Amino acid sequence: MSDTPSDPRASAPGAGSGLASTRVEGRAEACVAGSVPDADLASLIACPQCDAVYRAVQPAPRARAVCARCHTVLIAPHRQAGQRLIAVALAVVVLIGAATLTPFLRVEAGGMSNATSVLGAALAFSARPMLMALTLAVAALIVFVPVLRALLILYVLTPIVLDRPPARHARAAFRLSEALRPWSMAEVFAIGCAVALVKISDLAQVEFGPAFWMFSALVILIVVQDTFMCRYSVWTSLEK
Amino acid sequence: MDVSGEVKSARDMGLVACTRCTRVWPAGTRSCARCGQWLHPREPLSLQRVWAWWSLGLIAYVPANLYPMLETRTLVSTQDNTIVGGAVEIAGHGSWGIAAVILTASVLIPIGKFLAVAGLALSVAHGSHVSRTRRQQLYEVVEYIGRWSMIDVFVVAILSALVQLGAVVSISPGPASLFFAVSVIATMLSAQSFDSRLLWDGPDPSPAPRSRLA
Structure with missing residues (x-):
């Protein structure tokens, strides 16, 4: 804990002594920490991927602070990210709710026709007792987890955006939402629809229901969500 | 990128980092007071x-x-x-x-x-x-x-x-x-x-x- 400045390129504004500037994009600045008294720990940030420690300097909106050695994005604030994330989460709940119950694809061949909803797709596995577990897993991955995650984000972000104190158990809620992130697969399912259509296009005539377009919109919404979600900003807001 | 040699890890600095919320704490801290995650210098x-x-x-x-x-x-x-x-x-x-x-x-x-x-x-x-x-x-x-x-x-x-x-x-x-x-x-x-x-x-x-x- 007794570093001295050794890098002549050190030139980060806002940096204390013993700091060197790191790789930045845009106008973001993150700085290598030197000696740090315990009270200053709150101003530091550690890369979750490689454990490198920096002095956190809030980048300008739309700029990003990036880890110097593994290039993980550490801080990426956006203007009105909170409002946008709330809007996206509301849209996700509405879209999945509607797409789950209404028939979203319809096939026709040899005078017979059939339509299915998203829930119907999950229930396709329930015909065989051996595959019952898959019905639950698929329903969870494409309906329950994405909806739960969107609701948790609404619960956590709404008070922050309204400048109110954090909701009760907001930290646990956000922690759960983060843990669920890899298991929220609505957009994977949406792409799966496209693949399935290619596979049966020569077998039968296919019609898209409204829910199919809803799931297509969902893919875009999830991308928007990932762009605007700055975990560092949320956690620091919850700390106040 | 030239600075990567000088980048120090939290463990080298006598700290332990939270992998969920990126907060750092003194080594030996059991859980992150910001987000509640259990802290380990490296996952056991x-x-x-x-x-x-x-x-x-x-x-x-x-x-x-x-x-x-x-x-x-x-x-x-x-x-x-x-x-x-x-x-x-x-x-x-x-x-x-x-x-x-x-x-x-x-x-x-x-x-x-x-x-x-x-x-x-x-x-x-x-x-x-x-x-x-x-x-x-x-x-x-x-x-x-x-x-x-x-x-x-x-x-x-x-x-x-x-x-x-x-x-x-x-x-x-x-x-x-x-x-x-x-x-x-x-x-x-x-x-x-x-x-x-x-x-x-x-x-x-x-x-x-x-x-x-x-």
């Missing part, structure tokens, strides 16, 4: 858990390929298709592009993930000639791709829910779909168990890591 038993999930994923991947994924019944015939069998049949119809996509998504990528996770775990235990940056990139690719492999299971679900046209043609899921889902989920858990900070504890294959990657 990380590699053991990686290998445990990895083995389950690999074991489940075998029946996923041996049993039929889809069972197609038409007026005249009943046909069971394994993953590879289905792709071969589609190629036989002349749709080489679709067959290539299916083989890539269901065979090449899963096998690639097994090799990549095993390679990363071995590199932590035994060192590697590949630079840490490159291995970190490999890890991020594996983590990103993991969930997309569930697409095969979803396609089976959509096809069997949709194609129920009485006597004309009907499709139902085969037992391989369950094994394939177990394999994908176990591989995801294997990748999640890997503590990527371990990659950065070892030395880089110096002196010029970038030039040795060719």
Whole structure:
């Protein structure tokens, strides 16, 4: 804990002594920490991927602070990210709710026709007792987890955006939402629809229901969500 | 990027970092007061858990390929298709592009993930000639791709829910779909168990890591 400045390129504004500037994009600045008294720990940030420690300097909106050695994005604030994330989460709940119950694809061949909803797709596995577990897993991955995650984000972000104190158990809620992130697969399912259509296009005539377009919109919404979600900003807001 | 030599890890500074919210605490702190995550300088038993999930994923991947994924019944015939069998049949119809996509998504990528996770775990235990940056990139690719492999299971679900046209043609899921889902989920858990900070504890294959990657 007794570093001295050794890098002549050190030139980060806002940096204390013993700091060197790191790789930045845009106008973001993150700085290598030197000696740090315990009270200053709150101003530091550690890369979750490689454990490198920096002095956190809030980048300008739309700029990003990036880890110097593994290039993980550490801080990426956006203007009105909170409002946008709330809007996206509301849209996700509405879209999945509607797409789950209404028939979203319809096939026709040899005078017979059939339509299915998203829930119907999950229930396709329930015909065989051996595959019952898959019905639950698929329903969870494409309906329950994405909806739960969107609701948790609404619960956590709404008070922050309204400048109110954090909701009760907001930290646990956000922690759960983060843990669920890899298991929220609505957009994977949406792409799966496209693949399935290619596979049966020569077998039968296919019609898209409204829910199919809803799931297509969902893919875009999830991308928007990932762009605007700055975990560092949320956690620091919850700390106040 | 020239500064990477001076970057210090939280552990080297006598600190412990929270991997969920990026806050740092004095070494020995048990849980993060900001987000509640349990703190460990490095995840305990990380590699053991990686290998445990990895083995389950690999074991489940075998029946996923041996049993039929889809069972197609038409007026005249009943046909069971394994993953590879289905792709071969589609190629036989002349749709080489679709067959290539299916083989890539269901065979090449899963096998690639097994090799990549095993390679990363071995590199932590035994060192590697590949630079840490490159291995970190490999890890991020594996983590990103993991969930997309569930697409095969979803396609089976959509096809069997949709194609129920009485006597004309009907499709139902085969037992391989369950094994394939177990394999994908176990591989995801294997990748999640890997503590990527371990990659950065070892030395880089110096002196010029970038030039040795060719």
